[in-house]
Amino acid sequence: MFVKLRRSLAALSIAAVCLLLADGAARAEEAPARQFAETPQPVAPRATPPAPAKPPASGRDLKPSTAVPTLAEQVRSLQASVETLQADVAAMKARLQNAEKDVGTLRSGMTALQNKLSEYLAKVSFTCKSASVSRSGSGVEENCSPYRCRAIDGRCAPQTCNSVDDCAPGYVCLPGVFKCSLP
Numbered sequence: 225m226f227v228k229l230r231r232s233l234a235a236l237s238i239a240a241v242c243l244l245l246a247d248g249a250a251r252a253e254e255a256p257a258r259q260f261a262e263t264p265q266p267v268a269p270r271a272t273p274p275a276p277a278k279p280p281a282s283g284r285d286l287k288p289s290t291a292v293p294t295l296a297e298q299v300r301s302l303q304a305s306v307e308t309l310q311a312d313v314a315a316m317k318a319r320l321q322n323a324e325k326d327v328g329t330l331r332s333g334m335t336a337l338q339n340k341l342s343e344y345l346a347k348v349s350f351t352c353k354s355a356s357v358s359r360s361g362s363g364v365e366e367n368c369s370p371y372r373c374r375a376i377d378g379r380c381a382p383q384t385c386n387s388v389d390d391c392a393p394g395y396v397c398l399p400g401v402f403k404c405s406l407p
Contacts, residue, residue: 230313236306240299350378356392370395370404 293301349361352373358366358380368380369392381390385397391404398405 233306233309236302236309240302240306352378368392370406 346361351359352375353359353365355372356367356369358368358373358378360366366380371381371383371385372390372392373379374381384402385391385404386402388395388397391397394406395404396407397403
């Protein structure tokens with residue numbers, strides 16, 4: 225984007241120089257023409273009288289014509305445009321540098337959040353290593369015996385039972401007591 229902008233600025237500068245040169249050449253050519261126009265020339269007699277002047281067709285023809293800017297004025301305008309574009313480019317570069325700093329800050333914050341999330345998941349995620357052993361995401365194992373490791377969340381079952389399915393293999397649920405015990 226900056227390369228295209230620089231090329232445009234260079235083209236505008238070249239155009240401004242060309243306009244200045246052309247303006248100087250045009251003024252040099254006008255000087256002899258003015259001298260010739262100021263010298264009175266003999267007028268040949270006309271055979272027919274001149275036609276009467278026509279009134280203007282509309283009111284807009286009565287307005288004074290707008291002056292065409294000289295080449296020097298056009299060059300100054302182009303130079304002002306170039307300066308404005310250069311200032312805009314400088315401002316964009318500053319904004320880009322600030323945005324790059326912000327991206328760096330966001331990336332480091334994102335990395336810190338990912339590390340904390342990994343630590344959290346290691347603490348709260350559990351799996352059943354066996355029917356009676358629970359294992360945390362950080363690798364810590366807990367023997368659930370005489371109760372079973374619950375497959376649904378990987379943790380040891382509560383210290384009560386409703387059936388033999390709540391007890392580790394080899395244990396039974398004692399009716400009325402609701403505790404797992406050896407038979």
